[in-house]
Amino acid sequence: MTRDPSCIFCKIVAREIPAQLVDSGDGYVAFRDINPQAPSHILLVPVNHKSDVTQYDDAQELGEVFKAAARVAEKEGLKGGFRLVVNTGDDGGQTVHHLHIHILGGRSMNWPPG
């Protein structure tokens, strides 16, 4: 397991700081966003620290993260649909530099995003 000692999501993964856990499985942890932007707003975080999507060489490893996000959305009961968001870098609006998938649902989403 790779880890960055200064990373807040690594600390949540290690259960060193509290979070509202929704699910965990092989290689990931899912918990509720502290500042929800939809009735359901879950963050799916891989256990291994990689800053963003550009740091993945292994397509299968990255694919497993998305499969896990889809499973969590299903368990959350988001039957009407949902949105997966992966903010990347400063222009992408990323504030926590440990790859995470936002799972947003429970309301109709707008397009374009802000």
Ligand code: AMP
């Ligand atoms: P991003 O801007 O895409 O990097 O998303 C980071 C997300 O992490 C934001 O939606 C924050 O509200 C959320 N967040 C930051 N700290 C915590 C925390 N301790 N527990 C849960 N969510 C957090």
